[in-house]
Amino acid sequence: MLIYKKAGIRGAWIWWFVCTLLSLHGVISETSRALDIMTKYPLIDGHNDLALRLRMHHNNKLSTFNMHHNPRVATDISRLTAGHVGGQVFAAYVLCTAQDKDAVRLTLEQIDVIRRMCTENPEMELVTTAEGMRTSTKIACLISIEGGHSIDSSLAALRMFYQLGVRSMALTHNCNTPWAESSSSYYTYYQQKNNSLTDFGKKENGGLIMVNFYSSFVACSNNANVSVVADHFDHLKQVIGAESIGIGADFDGAQGFPKGLEDVSKYPALIEELISRNWTEEELAGVLRLNFLRVFRKVEKVRKFILVSSSQFNEVS
Numbered sequence: 001m002l003i004y005k006k007a008g009i010r011g012a013w014i015w016w017f018v019c020t021l022l023s024l025h026g027v028i029s030e031t032s033r034a035l036d037i038m039t040k041y042p043l044i045d046g047h048n049d050l051a052l053r054l055r056m057h058h059n060n061k062l063s064t065f066n067m068h069h070n071p072r073v074a075t076d077i078s079r080l081t082a083g084h085v086g087g088q089v090f091a092a093y094v095l096c097t098a099q100d101k102d103a104v105r106l107t108l109e110q111i112d113v114i115r116r117m118c119t120e121n122p123e124m125e126l127v128t129t130a131e132g133m134r135t136s137t138k139i140a141c142l143i144s145i146e147g148g149h150s151i152d153s154s155l156a157a158l159r160m161f162y163q164l165g166v167r168s169m170a171l172t173h174n175c176n177t178p179w180a181e182s183s184s185s186y187y188t189y190y191q192q193k194n195n196s197l198t199d200f201g202k203k204e205n206g207g208l209i210m211v212n213f214y215s216s217f218v219a220c221s222n223n224a225n226v227s228v229v230a231d232h233f234d235h236l237k238q239v240i241g242a243e244s245i246g247i248g249a250d251f252d253g254a255q256g257f258p259k260g261l262e263d264v265s266k267y268p269a270l271i272e273e274l275i276s277r278n279w280t281e282e283e284l285a286g287v288l289r290l291n292f293l294r295v296f297r298k299v300e301k302v303r304k305f306i307l308v309s310s311s312q313f314n315e316v317s
Ligand SMILES: *[C@@H]1O[C@H](CO)[C@@H](O)[C@H](O)[C@H]1NC(C)=O
Pocket: 192, 194, 196, 197, 198, 199
């Protein structure tokens, strides 16, 4: 009887040991699956504000900035590599207070610093096409403009920014422009009090939301963590489908990122969390890069079509 009891206790210990091993194995295998998936599908992140920090802390003098290892910022080459980032959209951001003043010059200076950063570091490569982004074996850089105030309502300025390699522009930042209204009411100029998209602005399907990690956005507080960010991914998947989701973390653009997602080396923690929530490899491949490439290719197709039709129009007229 006593022997039987002892065996029972030993059995319980073995059972506990096996369970612990199994659950540890679950965690370890989710970690290695996340890294496997990210090796196969390196992340293309849609939004990073390192260039803003280069202006604020270094007056855009790259020689004074250690790009390989720099704990003062959230983005450097060693952490981009650790985070399995294969492509990064860098924002040329200028303050809304520059609107109608020197916004175009300041934007040029931000484009200049991103171009120098991405061409002077051998680990990085400046790309301007979806194909260049897809095939790059380095950290591919694409330039975006953060806010329509950067073009000073001039389509010529926009076209010249394109010539310099800019391939995306947010219509507004925190301020309205004469032609687009921001969701923020921080700045009052050009206020039209229209709390919706116009019919022209209503987007067709097949687009992309790139999720921002900034704590105050994802949790309305400074108390966010990986699980809170993953909740947003689950919610978006329910509302618009995994094929319309990407990542645009906004590192170096804001103060205060979720616990566990503090810098560009931490993306695998989010992918691991999504794996534990039963996101499939196909869904994650989309979120990491394929959705971005699909939308980018579609935009290039539309541009080609417009170029062809406008040249036909010119021939006719
Ligand atoms: C406001 O939005 C509505 C709804 O799309 C649109 O019909 C209207 O033209 C907009 N007004 C302005 C001033 O943009």
